[in-house]
Amino acid sequence: MKETAWLVATLVVALALAAAAQTVTVTDTTGHAVTVEQPVERIASAYGIGTYYVYALGAGDRLVAAWFVGVKSAAQAPASLRAMEPRLDTLLRAGDPNVEDLAAQGTDLVLADAAQYAAVAGPMSDLGVPTLILGPETAQGVVDTALLLGAILGEEAQARADALAAEFTRVYGKAAVAATATPAGSRPRVLFLGTSLSSVASGAMYQTQLIEAAGGVSVSADLVGSWNTVNLEQVLVWSPDVIVIAPYGNVTVESITESADWQSVRAVRARRVFKMPRVFGTMDTPLPESLLGVEWLTAALYPDRALFDVRSDAIAFYQAYYGYALSTEEADAFLVP
Amino acid sequence: MTPARRRALSIALLSLPVALAFAALFVGRYGNGVGAAFHSVFSAGADETLRALILRVRLPRTLAALFVGANLSVAGAVLQGLFRNPLVDSRILGVSSGAAFGACLAILLTGSALAVQVSAFAFALLAVAVVLAVGWRLGATPLALLLVGIAVSAFFDALLGLVKYVADPLSKLPAITYWLLGGLHASRWSNLVPLVAISGTGLGILFLIRWRLNVLTLNDEEAASLGVRVRALRISVVVVASLLVATSVAQAGMIGWIGLVIPHVARAWVGSDHVHLVPASAALGGAVLVVLDTIARTALPGEIPLGILTGLLGVPAFVLLLVGYVRARGGTR
Amino acid sequence: MKLEARDLSYAYPHGPPCLHGVSLAAGPEGVTFLLGANGSGKSTLLACLAGTRTPTAGDVRIDGISLRSLIPRERAKRIGVVPQFPDAAFAYSVEDTVGLGRAPYVGLFSRPGREDRRVVERAIESVGLGRLRHRSMAHLSGGERQLVWIARGLAQGAGCLLLDEPTAHLDPCHEQDVFAAVGELAAGGATFVVASHHPETALLYGTHVAFLRDGTVVRSGPAQEAITPDALLQAYGMEFAILTGLAGERAVVPTRTARQEPPSVSA
Numbered sequence: 050m051k052e053t054a055w056l057v058a059t060l061v062v063a064l065a066l067a068a069a070a071q072t073v074t075v076t077d078t079t080g081h082a083v084t085v086e087q088p089v090e091r092i093a094s095a096y097g098i099g100t101y102y103v104y105a106l107g108a109g110d111r112l113v114a115a116w117f118v119g120v121k122s123a124a125q126a127p128a129s130l131r132a133m134e135p136r137l138d139t140l141l142r143a144g145d146p147n148v149e150d151l152a153a154q155g156t157d158l159v160l161a162d163a164a165q166y167a168a169v170a171g172p173m174s175d176l177g178v179p180t181l182i183l184g185p186e187t188a189q190g191v192v193d194t195a196l197l198l199g200a201i202l203g204e205e206a207q208a209r210a211d212a213l214a215a216e217f218t219r220v221y222g223k224a225a226v227a228a229t230a231t232p233a234g235s236r237p238r239v240l241f242l243g244t245s246l247s248s249v250a251s252g253a254m255y256q257t258q259l260i261e262a263a264g265g266v267s268v269s270a271d272l273v274g275s276w277n278t279v280n281l282e283q284v285l286v287w288s289p290d291v292i293v294i295a296p297y298g299n300v301t302v303e304s305i306t307e308s309a310d311w312q313s314v315r316a317v318r319a320r321r322v323f324k325m326p327r328v329f330g331t332m333d334t335p336l337p338e339s340l341l342g343v344e345w346l347t348a349a350l351y352p353d354r355a356l357f358d359v360r361s362d363a364i365a366f367y368q369a370y371y372g373y374a375l376s377t378e379e380a381d382a383f384l385v386p
Numbered sequence: 387m388t389p390a391r392r393r394a395l396s397i398a399l400l401s402l403p404v405a406l407a408f409a410a411l412f413v414g415r416y417g418n419g420v421g422a423a424f425h426s427v428f429s430a431g432a433d434e435t436l437r438a439l440i441l442r443v444r445l446p447r448t449l450a451a452l453f454v455g456a457n458l459s460v461a462g463a464v465l466q467g468l469f470r471n472p473l474v475d476s477r478i479l480g481v482s483s484g485a486a487f488g489a490c491l492a493i494l495l496t497g498s499a500l501a502v503q504v505s506a507f508a509f510a511l512l513a514v515a516v517v518l519a520v521g522w523r524l525g526a527t528p529l530a531l532l533l534v535g536i537a538v539s540a541f542f543d544a545l546l547g548l549v550k551y552v553a554d555p556l557s558k559l560p561a562i563t564y565w566l567l568g569g570l571h572a573s574r575w576s577n578l579v580p581l582v583a584i585s586g587t588g589l590g591i592l593f594l595i596r597w598r599l600n601v602l603t604l605n606d607e608e609a610a611s612l613g614v615r616v617r618a619l620r621i622s623v624v625v626v627a628s629l630l631v632a633t634s635v636a637q638a639g640m641i642g643w644i645g646l647v648i649p650h651v652a653r654a655w656v657g658s659d660h661v662h663l664v665p666a667s668a669a670l671g672g673a674v675l676v677v678l679d680t681i682a683r684t685a686l687p688g689e690i691p692l693g694i695l696t697g698l699l700g701v702p703a704f705v706l707l708l709v710g711y712v713r714a715r716g717g718t719r
Numbered sequence: 720m721k722l723e724a725r726d727l728s729y730a731y732p733h734g735p736p737c738l739h740g741v742s743l744a745a746g747p748e749g750v751t752f753l754l755g756a757n758g759s760g761k762s763t764l765l766a767c768l769a770g771t772r773t774p775t776a777g778d779v780r781i782d783g784i785s786l787r788s789l790i791p792r793e794r795a796k797r798i799g800v801v802p803q804f805p806d807a808a809f810a811y812s813v814e815d816t817v818g819l820g821r822a823p824y825v826g827l828f829s830r831p832g833r834e835d836r837r838v839v840e841r842a843i844e845s846v847g848l849g850r851l852r853h854r855s856m857a858h859l860s861g862g863e864r865q866l867v868w869i870a871r872g873l874a875q876g877a878g879c880l881l882l883d884e885p886t887a888h889l890d891p892c893h894e895q896d897v898f899a900a901v902g903e904l905a906a907g908g909a910t911f912v913v914a915s916h917h918p919e920t921a922l923l924y925g926t927h928v929a930f931l932r933d934g935t936v937v938r939s940g941p942a943q944e945a946i947t948p949d950a951l952l953q954a955y956g957m958e959f960a961i962l963t964g965l966a967g968e969r970a971v972v973p974t975r976t977a978r979q980e981p982p983s984v985s986a
Contacts, residue, residue: 277688470808613795613823658809
């Protein structure tokens with residue numbers, strides 16, 4: 050009896066070891082080949098944007114340390130984020146990654162962007178932990194990042210990544226068809242404002258891509274860099290048809306529509322000033338939920354077309370990918386007035 | 387210089403900023419040129435948007451440029467005399483660093499434009515208070531004030547570094563960086579009142595006592611032998627000059643080189659006598675900043691930060707001045 | 720004007736005593752020389768006489784009025800000072816520099832008026848610099864600059880002028896110019912007190928002298944009588960001979976013997 054028990058135990062151990070010896074090799078966004086041992090149990094996401102992908106792919110419970118874009122302290126976290134992630138206080142990190150902290154958490158995979166990579170990859174690889182560089186900048190990049198993570202985070206993650214890719218294809222395809230139906234000259238001209246009344250997005254930014262995907266034209270497309278400061282005079286020169294305000298920051302629709310100075314702007318006279326909704330991730334950043342950003346923008350730019358049922362799609366999206374049920378208020382925010 | 391020539395020069399200098407400010411109202415990216423702009427203001431029924439733009443946006447901004455330029459230049463001029471050092475800038479007493487920290491702290495914690503202005507001004511006053519309190523105990527000599535000013539500057543610079551470190555790179559840090567580069571695009575009639583009130587008072591006081599400021603350029607013993615209460619006068623000048631700088635920084639962010647270069651140009655034209663130097667610095671400073679601000683808001687679609695323009699123009703101007711200075715004196719002293 | 724020091728003592732804050740019981744009278748009229756080695760307290764005494772330093776004991780009186788009872792402005796209207804190292808960071812014109820002398824008369828919010836300008840004009844003329852009134856100070860010779868500062872003192876309306884080593888950096892020619900002007904003004908009623916460490920100038924241009932050593936007055940009196948080899952030995956610790964030239968001009972010349980004791984330094 051004892052010998053049989055020992056034999057079974059040895060077999061089980063051997064099988065376990067064999068399973069543990071499984072690895073997946075992927076190529077990250079910089080072309081590095083990274084070998085990741087399976088399964089990945091303890092993820093440290095030092096890339097504030099990448100963290101949301103981990104949640105969307107259903108691996109959020111495997112995070113041990115996470116940076117969240119736009120949330121530098123627990124006090125800054127929106128209530129919805131807290132509801133989605135009850136462990137927020139223990140998970141939340143900010144500033145430069147502390148290698149000892151990550152090691153203490155027993156991390157077996159680190160996600161980083163190009164800025165953090167240099168600091169973190171070297172020491173972590175000395176400890177035998179791989180670092181994956183991410184940095185989506187386009188819609189294709191969003192899909193590729195999801196698929197990349199899906200490949201290393203297990204079957205369920207893979208399935209979700211595939212589903213997300215299919216969603217992107219559907220939404221972008223539908224929007225593109227509708228956009229090409231409008232000649233270039235009559236597409237709505239859009240001004241995308243950031244965190245102040247004088248801060249506008251440049252042509253190189255993701256926001257401009259979203260506008261174009263939704264069938265609009267960004268008035269500030271020829272500006273370079275990131276956020277630019279312009280004065281009211283320039284806004285008048287551009288004469289946008291629609292003004293969209295970023296989902297973060299203090300600028301409200303009222304601060305524009307009720308400002309005497311802005312009354313001369315066409316978009317304000319036509320009452321087409323909108324603020325992007327936000328649940329936790331921001332839809333104008335290269336996150337999975339930027340998909341909803343395109344849907345919402347098409348509704349804002351082409352209110353008569355009703356291409357998408359944004360509200361229902363939002364509820365379904367957050368439930369499917371984040372396991373989060375939108376409240377009525379949050380869902381209504383996706384309706385364009 | 388004969389009195390007649392001096393009078394002509396004074397009139398020219400004092401009308402320069404007024405003329406330039408007037409012209410600036412009709413220059414901008416919007417509209418079909420200067421003629422149309424002129425038309426819109428002075429004839430009825432013309433382009434309403436343009437008129438609103440000129441009266442509500444360009445006019446307060448141009449006024450702000452006039453005052454900020456005058457403030458920084460006069461503050462620089464009187465501080466140069468007070469410290470008996472032609473290399474002094476209006477930033478020397480830590481006022482600017484305090485204001486910068488206050489403004490960026492407000493950007494970090496709130497984001498309300500009013501809070502930024504108030505906070506900038508409050509911390510600027512705090513900086514001055516510290517400099518005067520500690521400097522007084524050290525005898526309130528120019529050297530004492532200078533050293534404490536350097537220390538206070540460094541302290542607030544460090545605090546500013548901390549603010550930048552904790553700021554959210556998405557929403558706060560760009561705003562902070564942009565504010566630090568200086569600009570007048572936020573100037574509206576509503577927020578102009580403190581600037582005008584403080585500038586008017588401060589410039590007025592310095593204008594009235596401008597002859598006595600000449601006595602401050604003598605060393606302490608000489609000035610005392612002329613019966614002037616040096617410490618009291620010096621402290622008053624420091625307070626007024628600091629107020630001018632504080633309100634300017636609160637309005638326009640960090641603008642350097644104006645306080646250093648403009649007084650030198652003014653000195654080259656009207657001499658070192660503060661009776662002529664103070665008004666000339668004010669006029670020249672206002673004129674230059676109006677021109678630079680007009681460039682800042684017109685040359686490119688995006689706003690060019692004023693601090694960049696003053697630096698790009700100020701540094702070569704300073705070098706040229708220095709070369710001229712040295713040549714006129716026949717070599718460095 | 721008569722300037723008197725009575726039993727003056729001065730010690731630097733947290734420092735050793737500098738002057739001990741100095742009593743001195745200068746004026747009315749005349750040029751009183753303060754002579755002594757470096758560190759004997761001449762500049763400090765001058766500062767106390769000017770009222771820019773407050774003596775720790777004793778009193779200074781101008782025409783009988785104690786300096787302590789005068790506010791700075793009133794004191795400035797009586798006593799003018801030409802310091803040892805006037806520095807000028809900025810180049811003012813002669814007119815503007817002399818014009819600063821009107822500070823005691825000009826209100827805080829005012830500028831010099833027509834009367835002030837007349838006084839300035841007269842002061843510049845009285846030192847013979849009328850033709851240079853618009854010249855920048857940077858373009859004057861050392862001697863001319865000294866005259867400008869003397870004129871500033873006159874513009875103050877001061878009856879008593881204190882000069883701290885005015886000709887230390889001047890060549891004999893300019894020195895003569897300065898003291899010629901000083902002599903003329905003294906003859907016209909002004910009182911001068913000149914600190915110098917060159918006894919020969921005192922002999923040539925002074926009416927009275929006071930010798931200082933280690934912060935006390937060791938000898939004083941009319942210049943021609945009080946300047947003796949003995950007094951010089953006491954003040955400088957060195958031997959001098961007083962020579963008379965063929966035309967009656969007198970000179971002070973150090974003899975070649977070694978010094979008897981080194982002059983002490985009071986910090």
